[in-house]
Amino acid sequence: MNAVRHAAAHHTSGSRTGSRRVGATVHLTGRTARALDMGRGRLALAGIMIALAFLAVAGRTLEVAVLRGADEPALAAAAPAAAAVPGGRADIVDRNGVLLATSLPSASLYADPKLVLDPERAARRLVAVLPRLDESTLARKLAEPRRFVWIERGLTPEEVYRVNALGIPGLAFETEQRRIYPAGRLAAHVVGFTDVDGRGLAGVERSQEARLTGSAEPLRLTLDLRLQEIVTEELAAAIAEFSAIGGAAVVLEADTGAVRAMVSLPTFDPYDAGEESDDGRFNRATLGVYEMGSTFKVFNTAMALDTGTTTLREGYDATDPIRVGRFTIRDFHPEKRWLSTAEILLHSSNIGSVRMALDVGTETQRDYLSRFGMTRRSPIELPEVGAPMVPEPWREINTMTIAFGHGMAVSPMQLVSGVATAVNGGVLYPPTLLEDHGPAAGRRVIAPETSQTMRRLLRLVVEEGTGQNADADGYVVGGKTGTAEKSVPRGYDGNARLSSFVAAFPMTDPDFVVFAMLDEPKGTERTYGYATGGWTAAPVVRRVIERMGPMIGRMPVDETAPEIVEALHVDIPGRAESRLAAYSE
Amino acid sequence: MTRLNAVILIVAVAVSAAALFRISYRVEGLEGQLAGLNREIVAERDAIRVLEAEWAYLTRPGRLRALAAATTELEPLGPSQMIDDASRIPYPLPGVGDAEDVRRLMTLVDAPGLDRLPLPPRRPGSRAETDRPSASDRPSASDRNTPAPADPAFDSMSALLATFATDDSVATEDRP
Numbered sequence: 077m078n079a080v081r082h083a084a085a086h087h088t089s090g091s092r093t094g095s096r097r098v099g100a101t102v103h104l105t106g107r108t109a110r111a112l113d114m115g116r117g118r119l120a121l122a123g124i125m126i127a128l129a130f131l132a133v134a135g136r137t138l139e140v141a142v143l144r145g146a147d148e149p150a151l152a153a154a155a156p157a158a159a160a161v162p163g164g165r166a167d168i169v170d171r172n173g174v175l176l177a178t179s180l181p182s183a184s185l186y187a188d189p190k191l192v193l194d195p196e197r198a199a200r201r202l203v204a205v206l207p208r209l210d211e212s213t214l215a216r217k218l219a220e221p222r223r224f225v226w227i228e229r230g231l232t233p234e235e236v237y238r239v240n241a242l243g244i245p246g247l248a249f250e251t252e253q254r255r256i257y258p259a260g261r262l263a264a265h266v267v268g269f270t271d272v273d274g275r276g277l278a279g280v281e282r283s284q285e286a287r288l289t290g291s292a293e294p295l296r297l298t299l300d301l302r303l304q305e306i307v308t309e310e311l312a313a314a315i316a317e318f319s320a321i322g323g324a325a326v327v328l329e330a331d332t333g334a335v336r337a338m339v340s341l342p343t344f345d346p347y348d349a350g351e352e353s354d355d356g357r358f359n360r361a362t363l364g365v366y367e368m369g370s371t372f373k374v375f376n377t378a379m380a381l382d383t384g385t386t387t388l389r390e391g392y393d394a395t396d397p398i399r400v401g402r403f404t405i406r407d408f409h410p411e412k413r414w415l416s417t418a419e420i421l422l423h424s425s426n427i428g429s430v431r432m433a434l435d436v437g438t439e440t441q442r443d444y445l446s447r448f449g450m451t452r453r454s455p456i457e458l459p460e461v462g463a464p465m466v467p468e469p470w471r472e473i474n475t476m477t478i479a480f481g482h483g484m485a486v487s488p489m490q491l492v493s494g495v496a497t498a499v500n501g502g503v504l505y506p507p508t509l510l511e512d513h514g515p516a517a518g519r520r521v522i523a524p525e526t527s528q529t530m531r532r533l534l535r536l537v538v539e540e541g542t543g544q545n546a547d548a549d550g551y552v553v554g555g556k557t558g559t560a561e562k563s564v565p566r567g568y569d570g571n572a573r574l575s576s577f578v579a580a581f582p583m584t585d586p587d588f589v590v591f592a593m594l595d596e597p598k599g600t601e602r603t604y605g606y607a608t609g610g611w612t613a614a615p616v617v618r619r620v621i622e623r624m625g626p627m628i629g630r631m632p633v634d635e636t637a638p639e640i641v642e643a644l645h646v647d648i649p650g651r652a653e654s655r656l657a658a659y660s661e
Numbered sequence: 662m663t664r665l666n667a668v669i670l671i672v673a674v675a676v677s678a679a680a681l682f683r684i685s686y687r688v689e690g691l692e693g694q695l696a697g698l699n700r701e702i703v704a705e706r707d708a709i710r711v712l713e714a715e716w717a718y719l720t721r722p723g724r725l726r727a728l729a730a731a732t733t734e735l736e737p738l739g740p741s742q743m744i745d746d747a748s749r750i751p752y753p754l755p756g757v758g759d760a761e762d763v764r765r766l767m768t769l770v771d772a773p774g775l776d777r778l779p780l781p782p783r784r785p786g787s788r789a790e791t792d793r794p795s796a797s798d799r800p801s802a803s804d805r806n807t808p809a810p811a812d813p814a815f816d817s818m819s820a821l822l823a824t825f826a827t828d829d830s831v832a833t834e835d836r837p
Contacts, residue, residue, distance in 0.1 A: 175713055262722075309726075551740065
């Protein structure tokens, strides 16, 4: 042992392992000693290197086996999740989770023309299996001097089988994601459609492109498909009955701005959107802008009451038509007397409304209408939103016509959201189609008291005015009719009308606003030839409310109950008997 | 000493090499299994998506309405049918005033086939029992004493309808 220690001390770069092999103490001098020294030194160095390498391997082994041992479950779980995304486009569902749009894998057939031996024959045999293809076009495609041509995309599994069974060389399939719309035409204007490569071209598919491609979570819309069906059915029935060229309907939640149903008829087939008529793809509820007619009197009256220009006790003289330049403003149902504010709305008096608006003034009118959202595009999340037609400059004559809904064109969506504001307590909530939007920030437009008064007035219109056909029993409906002549290049066409009705229920504290509009309805025998909003659109609203009430579990109430009668009572000055007095007898 | 050390080391190396091979083969096998499972999961997910799309297509409101109109006598619920409180149920039940009606109703309710009333399959393709009780399953008067079905819901329903019967109709029938 002593000898070993001596040897170790003797060699400057020696190590214990190196000197062990020496075995005995030999004292050498000269060249031999130096050579041995050098050899030992190199050996020791190599030994250290190898030891370090082994240490590294051991450390890495420990790290992999012991320290990161928890990785495997995560690895196992993560793999399929990563594999699930290749669809690349999230589903769209309605508020109840009913599927409106999804991506399904489907096979697309392509060919490498260089490998196709006999294009003519291959084309003939392919057409026998896929009869929708054209044989001559196909033969030309297969003869092209390229390495890749699409033949047909979106094949069914059975077609894939039959094409494979042909055994034509040069044909191959690629799995692609194809967009499927189970609801079909029912929600086509809202959901929209994509092109063959899955890029959104219309509707929510386009406006939410980034969201749909960015996250695999389904996109929830505010639509209720059941309600959408009810509204579509009733609107279609009315269009058929009155031979209208189209129509639109909207159901909006008054306190959130959530669109529960939005229908534009005629609608289109989202699978075949390119082949459909422009009229079918045209969204009358958001893209179309129309002079809405008397429904604008809701805003006119709300504005006059909110500014304090008039009260329910006051009124205006509506005896004579108003002449302005070459126009004469008349009433459709002339009363030819002084009318109170309530009666002006009740009888839908144009003359009274014009005088009311003139009293308020042009500046204030413009201010109020823009706060009601009438002067800007509706903020709804669709690419197809029409810009309103606003008079520029806004002169006194415009003030007069806008008072009864002419000379300014807005989209139905703007009107509905404005009416919701007038009755929900006076707060404008931007209409939305996205359920997970979070609570929308509202903007106060009119005072809560004014909104209260508007509820009573609109209830009165349905109880005894032009809107009686909308009175769904038990749901305390209130609303306003609108019948506008469509403008043609030179003035107005007396036979082409736009008849609408906008309602809210229950009027004690409205939850929903329901709107229906018919494009060019013709009167029938049953309506005594009338094609006005009260005769054509109001019944649609009534039937929609009668069907949606039970569907959403809403109990009808006794409309003659004292608390409801009292809450909605309107004192009309000049009337002999007050309604409350009549009730208490 | 050194020989023993060497033997121990050689044995240890051999054992760990064998263990390493074993583990490595097992990992390889498991990886293959994992890949297979992942493929299956993806295939199942695709299948689920297809079925969900099919379900949504088959249950679209318009189709259900047409089916309901064609196969049942049910109509959409109207406001007048909404009742929020059991005490508002009209009594006696409309159209059940007649003793003969009550008897017929009870025969129907106590029928042995009632517990087999078809439930709609929850999803397309699920094999729920769909055969309706045929007319021949309806009991004759002698079958009236067959024990009630085991389902407590039906027991309470028969009991409820029995109280309707004993109140007046059956009593009036017993009088003569």
